[in-house]
Amino acid sequence: MQYVPLELVSAAVLLLHIAGVVAAAHALMHTRTSQGAVAWVFGLVLLPYFTLLPYLFLGSKHFTGYVELHHSRMARRRRLDDPEQIALTAQFPPHPAAQRYAAISAMLGVPFLSGHQMALLINGEATFxxxxAAIAAAEHYVLVQFFIIKDDPLGRRLQAALMERARAGVKVYLLYDGVGCHDLPGSYCNDLRASGVQVHPFASRRWRNRFQLNFRNHRKVVVVDGWRGFVGGLNVGEEYLGNKPPxxxxxxxxxxxxxxxxxxLQLAFDENWHWITGQQLPLLPPRVTDGQATSLIAATGPADAQETCSLFFIQxxxxxxxxxxxxxxxxxxDSALIAAMQLAVFRGVDVRILLPSRPDHRTVFLASTLYAHEAVRAGIRVFRYKPGFTHQKVxxxxDDTTVIGSMNLDNRSLRLNFEIAALTIDTAFATEVEAMLRDDFTLTKEIELQDYIHTPYLTRVLMHVARLFGPVL
Incomplete structure (x- = not known):
């Protein structure tokens, strides 16, 4: 048996600790939260053997290049005091209730506008x-973006629909996330490209982001011919149709x-497309409708100067x-969101949270369970959906405001992912959403104050351990 010389081992340990100190300095300067900075610094300095590799995957909090692109496009196309924006607001004056959310409009640089027609799509069958149907009717172009696309029956239905339109002369653009679609076979995209569909994974051009699990593009967007848009929580896979137990x-x-x-909605897609390809898409303006709803598209992400997703929820x-x-x-x-919900309870607001009763990610489920018990102690009503897994973000x-999109209440959505949602002010649409949620609540079990004490001790320990990983969940 050959032994590694002690000098070589000592040199390797020294190099690891030096690398750990360098990485700790980077974490100190760039980690967004003090809790995350403390965790990374101590881990990298004291235990670089275990933390250097995870930091390579999870540590960076900036998109070099994308940030500059994003800010330049924001400055060029998203200023509320631009004459074009002012004229648009005059043409589609928002509902007076939108003033309650003026800070969101100012933060994102996107105006509230009226003149919208909405359709609530409940579950996978209705959605797809x-x-x-919208893709089949496309005449000019189709923009499609999903976090996950599976090569299964639903994924192949999407593939066939896009290929048919491309062969008919319609411009078809598809973006998917490189990590979310890690198991998507190359043949799937090759077949699309052979039919004329332009396909790209979302990722950074920098070599280091090939290893990044952060900065995932979690958005789900479809736009047809510039005037028909879709946004929400569903990805493309048979499980989203309810066809995969458990x-x-x-x-x-x-x-x-x-x-x-x-x-x-399509400008958010175009910015992502521009980042990946260097090309801006020729986009058509939306058509005027006889709808009355006021709406705003909230596109948030780690390239923003502020933590826009967290601030969006807080406002x-x-x-x-x-x-x-x-x-x-x-x-x-995060603590700011918890505090905002607690203050809402003190104001007499009926605060309810609907969660799944089955886990799709065990560690996240354990951490969520602990936060759920703490929310109940703060006067927030929390419910578990019994029939199956609830993935909706609503x-x-x-009585008048709804949000439907891709945003979860976790650190990834709040700080690390690119997300998107439609914020709508319309009493009629809100009434539809209320009826949908009331139906959901009839299929739940409410978490009670005593449930935490009745939870086995080992499970409670695991819940507290899982919460330690909250910044990367």
Whole structure:
């Protein structure tokens, strides 16, 4: 047996510790939260053998290059005081209730506009029936972006729909996330390209982001001919149709919209496309509808100067006067969100959270369970959906405001992922969402105060351990 010389081992240990100190300095300067900075610095300095590799995957908090591109496009195309934006606001004056959320509009640089038609799409069958019908009717172009696309029956239906339109002369553009679609075979995209579909994975051009698990593009966007838009929580896979036990039946929500906000929906896609390809797409303006709803497209992500997703939720919660009902598959909020919900309870607001009763990710489920018990102690009502897994990301505020999109209440959505949602002010649409959520609540079990004490001690320990990983969940 050959032994490694002690000098070589000592040199390797020394180099690891030096690398750990260098990485710790980087973490100190660039980690967004103090809790995350403390965790990374101590881990990298004291235990670089275990933390250097995870830091390579999870540590960076900046998109060099993308940030500059994003900010330049924001400055060029998203200023609220631009004459074009002012004229658009005059043409589509928002509902007066939008003033409650003026801070969101100012933060994102996107105006509230009226003139929208909305359609609530409950679960996978309704969602993909509407999306495939819109794609089949496309005359000019189709923009498609999903976090996950599976090479299964639903994925192949999407593939066939896009290939058919491309062969008919329609421009078809597809973006998918490189990590979310890690198991998508190359043949899937090759067949699309052979039919004329332009396909690209979302990732950074920098070599280091080939190893990055952060900065995933979690958005789900479809736009057809510039005037028909879709946004929500569903990805492309048979499980989203409820066809894969043990999580079935799968509960999810999407929405269709027509009106001026579709322009911002496709601009969000165009920015991602420009980052990947260096090309800007020729986009058509939305068509005028006879709808009355006021809406705003909230596109958030790690390239923003502020933590826009977290601030988005905080402003919505702070503006609530009567009710906050929200659904999320993962409840791993930051302290600011928890405080905002607690203050809402003190204001007399009915705060309810709908969570799954079955885990799709065990560690996240354990952490979410602990946060759920803490929320109940703060006066927030928390419910577990019993029939299957609920993946929907929906928010109902008072009697007039809804949010439907891709945003979860976890650190990835709040700080690390690119997300998108439609914020809508319309009493009629909110009434539809309320009816949907009331139906959901009839299929739940409410978490009680005593449930935590009755949980086995070892499970409680695991819940607290899981919460330590909250910054990377």
């Amino acid at each position: 029936k509407a999306i495939f 999580l079935s039946p799968w509960r999810d929500t999407h929405m269709a919209l027509q009106g001026p906000a579709v322009s911002d 919505l919660i702070n503006a609530a006067q009567k009710r906050i009902w929200l659904t999320t598959p993962y409840l791993v909020p 928010m109902l505020i008072d």
